[in-house]
Amino acid sequence: MKAAVYDVEGAPGVLKYVDVPEPVTGPDDILISVEAISIEGGDLINRRSTPPLPSWIVGYAAAGTVVAVGSKVRSRTVGDRVAAFHMQGSHAERWAVPAERTWLIPDGVGMAEAAALPISFGTAHHCLFTRGMLRQGETVLIQAAAGGVGLAAVQLASQAGATVIAVVSGTQRRGRLRELGADHVVDRTKDNIVDSVRQYTHGTGVDLVIDPVGTTLPVSLSALAPEGRLVFVGNAGGNSLTVDLWPAMQSNQTLMGVFMGPLFTRHGVRTSVDEMLQA
Template identity: 70%
Template sequence: MKAAVYDNPGPPSVLKYVDMSDPVCGRDEVLIRVEAISIEGGDLINRRSTSQAPRWVVGYAAAGLVVSVGKDVTTRAVGDKVAAFSMQGSHAELWAVAASRTWLVPAGLDIAKAAVLPISFGSAHHSVITRGGVGEGETVLIHAAAGGVGLAAVQLARQAGATVVAVVSGSERQTRLIELGATFVVDRMQHDVEEEARRLTNGTGVDLVIDPVGSTLQASLSALAPEGRLVFLGNAGGGKLDVDLWQPMQNNQTLHGVFMGSIFERPSVHGTVDNLLAAAAAGQIDVVIDRSFALEDAAKAHEYAEAAKPLGRVVMTL
């Protein structure tokens, strides 16, 4: 098979498109002929910082056709179209993944959108609904709102009846964010996010903050109302996750950490992703793809995902 690999971590240029041995399907796995790959934020972080073996195949998310099933697998069959998540290996023509980490793709759903949805919308739902407990009439501030998780969070928060404050870098995407459900869009390059959160809530602060950036955690806490909730689910900013906890203690605020890699197989979470895939197929949510590349152009795709500030996800297709 062909795959995009690297020997040592570094910039996008470390990725090479090479021939590799086909993966072997384990007894509890399915072998997928990959059709679309979603480039996740974690893929970029891992490529810059992690290499566990020569010719390392990075990648969390993809979708495609099941071509083989392990002898213990009863829930999937050859010919199924599935979306999949695993901690490594999606940047390839073939991918062996635990069957429990796959979801059937509903009829009518574009395969690239199916590849994107589990991590972006699964993470957003767990953050906004399950952990964040957003309620009708509450105000939610969402950092990195133009990213895959951010755009999903905007839609889910608005559908739950919340007022949505979307934080972005640059105001050129404001119209699209409002179309997707943002009530207000704050350009963090032009405005202080905490001050805007206070102004838009008449000095009270927001009820919930969704923060996938990490370096913004202190500002997120400062934007919260008393008894507000902060859900942090990543470190896209790349800095230390250091915050002063005296303020949230005094204000009776709650902090939730979300890491989806360890809970996707939990029945409630797995079933939620099934429901979200069905909602996407029915046109009830919008999985936004900024640009598509061929797998052989993985270095260019990673460079674009890092440098271009895409609206939504960047995908690769085969």
């Protein structure tokens, strides 16, 4: 079968589409004929900076049709349409993944949408509500709001009755973000984020920040209200993280890290993704 691989980290040109051995379907696995893949931020970071392991196939999110099931699998059958998350191997014609890392795709939901939903919306939901404890009437600042997790967070926070401040680079997505539920859009290339937040919150700061960038943590902390919460999820900025936490301690703020990889098999995350696929 064909799959996307790379031998050395670097620019997109290092990717190759080559013949690789067929995946082995274990007793707890299902074999998916891949019809849509989701290119995630982690794929880009890995390709740019992480030497590949032997037999490494790019990608960790996709959707397709089940063509075989392992001997212990009872929850999936051949012909099921599924979305899946696993640590590697999705950017290929076929993909063997543990059945517990898949979600059934309901009628009316396309493969492309289903491939992208678990990571973007599952991550955003977990950060906003499980860790961030966002409540109706609160104000949330979303860094990198035009990215996958950011776009999902804007929609979910707006639907929950929060005031949403979205941070983007440039103005080209301002209208789209407002359509999706952002109350205010801040262009970080022109606007001072903290000053804008103070203006929109009448000087108090936001109750919650969702930060998938990492290098923006000092700004995110400065935008928080006293006793506010900051959830950082990843390091898309790609640099080391150095943050002065003394002001956060003085303001009784809470800083939480989220790494979603091991969480997708937990009941709460699985259930939230199922519910969003059905919505």
